[in-house]
Amino acid sequence: MSASIENPHFLLRRVHSLFGLLPIGAFLVFHLWENSQSRLGAEHFNEKVVGALQDLNYLPVIEILFIALPLLFHALYGLAIIAKGRADPLRYRYMRNGMYLLQRISGVGLLLFLLMHVSLTRISGIIDPTIRADLFGHMQMALSQPPIFALYLTGLLLAVFHLANGLSTAAIVWGLTTSAQAQQRFAWFCVGFGLLLMALGVHGLIGYLTAPGLADGFSASLAGSAT
Numbered sequence: 280m281s282a283s284i285e286n287p288h289f290l291l292r293r294v295h296s297l298f299g300l301l302p303i304g305a306f307l308v309f310h311l312w313e314n315s316q317s318r319l320g321a322e323h324f325n326e327k328v329v330g331a332l333q334d335l336n337y338l339p340v341i342e343i344l345f346i347a348l349p350l351l352f353h354a355l356y357g358l359a360i361i362a363k364g365r366a367d368p369l370r371y372r373y374m375r376n377g378m379y380l381l382q383r384i385s386g387v388g389l390l391l392f393l394l395m396h397v398s399l400t401r402i403s404g405i406i407d408p409t410i411r412a413d414l415f416g417h418m419q420m421a422l423s424q425p426p427i428f429a430l431y432l433t434g435l436l437l438a439v440f441h442l443a444n445g446l447s448t449a450a451i452v453w454g455l456t457t458s459a460q461a462q463q464r465f466a467w468f469c470v471g472f473g474l475l476l477m478a479l480g481v482h483g484l485i486g487y488l489t490a491p492g493l494a495d496g497f498s499a500s501l502a503g504s505a506t
């Protein structure tokens with residue numbers, strides 16, 4: 280079928296691409312920035328970061344409409360693209376096969392990671408309000424176990440690669456980089472963007488392990504009042 284607006288596959292493919300960038304890609308950048316504030320400690324993180332978000336009006340509606348549903352569509356249509364297993368010559372004319380394969384592998388890995396991550400944080404927080412009240416402590420405890428820390432580092436790498444590589448292919452899809460030279464230049468920009476994002480994410484993960492938790496803050500204030 281032709282690449283026209285009347286072809287539903289063409290349209291769905293564009294929506295899949297758009298959702299990968301907005302809102303999901305933008306949310307990923309926001310989420311990593313938000314978590315990088317873990318280094319400011321439990322009190323700041325629980326009150327100023329998580330607390331401020333939890334106070335937003337219509338938060339569940341925003342989360343479902345602007346995060347969960349676009350992500351669900353992107354993931355399901357992504358799985359359909361993988362199942363079809365056919366390279367789109369329009370997109371991959373200039374792409375190395377390795378990157379094409381890695382985009383798919385990182386998508387599937389990311390789906391598994393996100394299921395684990397959402398269960399550990401959002402779903403656990405709904406089931407147990409004490410987790411919701413101290414998300415910093417909850418994450419600090421989880422990340423202090425080396426296998427979980429390794430899992431988060433892997434999930435971060437998958438997400439950052441998938442977004443940075445996706446950004447460079449999306450620019451081709453949307454006709455923003457048409458010449459081989461422009462695609463090469465933009466690919467280098469995406470490498471830089473990915474490295475910055477990875478640094479932000481690692482900074483956040485380490486922040487949970489090095490910043491004071493609620494119990495540390497409490498004992499520090501007790502020690503302070505005793506002197």
Ligand code: HEM
Nearest residue numbers: 296299300303304354357358386387390445446448449452
């Ligand atoms: C943090 C979550 C995610 C973000 C930010 C994201 C972002 C992106 C972006 C920007 C693209 C490039 C679109 C294009 O080339 O036009 C893309 C492609 C893709 N994504 Fe995702 N994605 C995420 C999760 C997932 C998940 C969970 C899957 C599930 C399998 C997935 C599967 C795919 C596939 C297969 C492609 C390649 C599409 C193609 O080449 O036609 N993505 N993603």
